[in-house]
Structures are given as C-alpha cells and as structure tokens.
Amino acid sequence: MSEKIKILIVEDEMIIAANISLQLNELGHEVTGIVPRGEEALMHIKSETPDILLLDINLKGNLNGIETALEMQKTHDIPVIYLTANADDVHFNKAKETHPYGFIAKPFKKLDLQRAIELTISQIGIKNDPNPEVHSNNETLVLSDCIFVRHLNSMVKVNIKDILYIEAERNYCRIFSNNKEYLLVMTLKEMDRKLPSRHFLRIHRSFIINISHIKEIATTHIVIGRKAIPISKALKKVLLRRLQTI
Template sequence: MSEKIKILIVEDEMIIAANISLQLNELGYEVTGIVPRGEEALMHIKSEAPDILLLDINLKGNLDGIETALEMQKNHDIPVIYLTANADDVHFNRAKETHPYGFIAKPFKKLDLQRAIELTITQISCKDDNKTDVESQNTEAFILSDCIFVRHLNSMVKVNIIDILYIEAERNYCRIFSNNKEYLLVMTLKEMDKKLPARHFLRIHRSYIINISQIKEISTSHIVIGRKAIPISKSLKKELLKRLQTI
C-alpha cells in the first residue's frame, strides 16, 4: 500500500462530502474523488482504485450504498466504511452482508472519522502481515493475569488490569476505558468477555463490562465508575452483589 492512503468519498450531500474531504486532507489522507452516485463510484474504482471506500448507505440513484458495495466486491477487495444517518437494524443487517470495516453515524465528529480510518488501516495491515508474521495470526488483544496487550497501530501496548475502568461495546468493536487512555479494539464485547479474567471483570449490561474493583457507587439501575454512570440489568445486578460479597 502506498505511503499516503487513498480514499474515495461516495456521498450525495455535497456539503457533507466537501467537509469530509477537507478533514481527510487535514489528517494526511489523499482523496481520490467525491462522487454522489453508486454507479459513478463503480466507474471511478475501475480507473483509480482507492485503498478505502467511504460510502453513504442512503445514496440516491439506482444503487444505494449497500448495493454499490456488493457490486464493487464482485471485482475488487476494497475496505468499506459506511456513512449513515439511519442506523436501524434493517440497514445494519443488510450492510453486515458486505463485511464493512466500520460504521460512522451522522452527524459525526472529525475524531470519529479519524478513528474509523485508523482502525481500518490497522485491519488491512494485520491482514497483510498474516502472510508472513505469526504474531499477526493472534487476536487483537493478549490477556495475561495482570495486564492486557492491545494492538495499537503496528505495535502492542500494555494496559494494566488495575487501570482499566470499563469496556463499552461499539457494534463489532469494543472500547477500553482506562485511567489514562482509551483503546478501540476490533473485537466484539462477547469475544472480549470470554478472554478477560473473571475475578476482575463482569459483564453487567449487553454494552458494558466493568472492572469490579473500580466501582464507586451501586444504584438501583446503574453503577458509577469514575464519572460514568453505567446501566446494569436486574439479573446481572444479583450476580454483581454476589461477587462483591466474596471479594
């Protein structure tokens, strides 16, 4: 892959597209084009294939974003990041069939765009490394008794378990919140839950795993860790209270 990542923007709202293009340029990426229709995107890809496709789901024209991705994937293997103002289950389930690298919900911040692209680049790099690097065949996190090594860009970063506050699901990603930093992993919360040491962590909600030792307050419907109020389901609250009695 070239040093400068090439990105094609497929977005039919030109003000949004122009703003994305400006942000991408500021982040150091090369925008190969801005096109408003899926049909035009397919033509563009034939002449100048980008490294990443930023694709609005709700395109006007004969093809919506998901149909455009399906057509593109017949001849090209280009990572897709979807842009969407409609993140309902119907669209999400359709989009999953195209195996996207990410979803960005509108309206979004520059940081959301930056993180989605960095995650995609990391996944591409890991795919490439799999051919020659045994380490890359492992998952995005290595769990030890007192720490977790998480993949950040092209290296593994150590995160001490005592510093982890909680972990939050973001669809097919999960975000680790520690005392000092956040880490976004290409791993579902369910997968992460299986790997974490049970004596330290408990899943208290479909979207949250907490570090039990970091709890500051337990309320009727939530617990507090740091300054974050985290919802807790009734059934899992019983499990939490049971665990606290044995610590």
C-alpha cells in the first residue's frame, strides 16, 4: 500500500460527502471518488481499487451500504468503515456480518473520522504483515531515549523527552508529543510495562504522564501542556515522592 491512503466515499448526501472529502484531503489522504449509489461504488472499485471504503449504510438505490459491502467482498478484500445516522441494533448486527473496520455515527467531527481511518490503517498493516508474530512484538520499540512507533507503513522515532502523556482508547493508546499524535495498537497496560519508569508514571487508569512535563499539581489533577489529567490522592503521593528523587 502506498503511503498516501486511497479512500472511496460512498454517500448519497452530497454536502456530507464533499465535507468528508475535504477533511480527508486535509488529513493527507487521497479520495479516489465520491459516488452516491452502491452500484456505482462496485463499478468504481473494478477500475480503481481504493485502500479503504467509507460507506453509508442507508444508501438509496437497489443496494444499501451493507448489501454493497457484501457484493464487494465477493471479489475484493477492501476494509469498510460504515457511516450511519441510524445505529440501531438491527442495522448494527447486520453490518457486523460484513466485518467492518469501524463505524462513524452521523453527525461526526473531523477527529472521529481521523481516528477511524488511523485505526483502520493500523489494522491493515498488521493484516498484511507476512510475519504477524514479529510485527506484533515490534509494533512499538522502546529504547532508553526514544520510542519507535508504527505510523502508516514505517517506524517513526519519537524522543522520550518530547512525549507529554499517553492516553488510553479502549484497546489502543495515543501518544501526545510536543507536535504530533500517534495511535498505537497496544493497551495502556502494555505500554506502561515497556516505558522507562524513571520518566513515566501511570497516574490514572487512562493516563501515563511524562513527569518532566508537569506544569501544575492541583488537588485532583495535574496539568501537562494544556491538558488537565485527573489523579487520585494515593497516586498523587506516589508522584510527589517520585518528584523528590529526580
């Protein structure tokens, strides 16, 4: 897969589709087309195969989004992210049968779209790896002064000193550095085990912080950058003890 991810938008509300296309371009991805019908999507895929299919569930025409995905999967293995304004159990359970990579509920923000695409890219990388066991063990390489994280198709170096904090997102975690974010296919618990303890401390079930970037310690939270991160009384005592030893 090329570094620039190719995405087909299948959406019959053209204002929404145009907005999605604009946001995807701003995120650095390539939109191969915008089509309003499932039948047109299937024709497009034959001539220009995208890397990801952004597919509205409630399409007008002969095929809805789920039926379009099922038909596509007879000949192609393209990751599907569903767009839906109707997230009821019936639609959700039917959609699950097509094994989508994600769901985006309308109305959605740019960040929702960005995260769904990033998670899908991460999963594509693992799926296409010829040696998944090695890939899994080396998804994140932690050294004494830096971390190498997988970003698209390469391993990117992130200096320890530049990491502000790490936040859990279900079975994933997100590194916030001085100028960029990285989404990792790793739990916060796994990340906590890999990180050098002299720099980092888990102060909440959802947060690991870089101690050197603390700007403020309040009664119930600490501040790093512009982020207020909650902390319990017990962990606050641990943090204060750590700061005394630095």
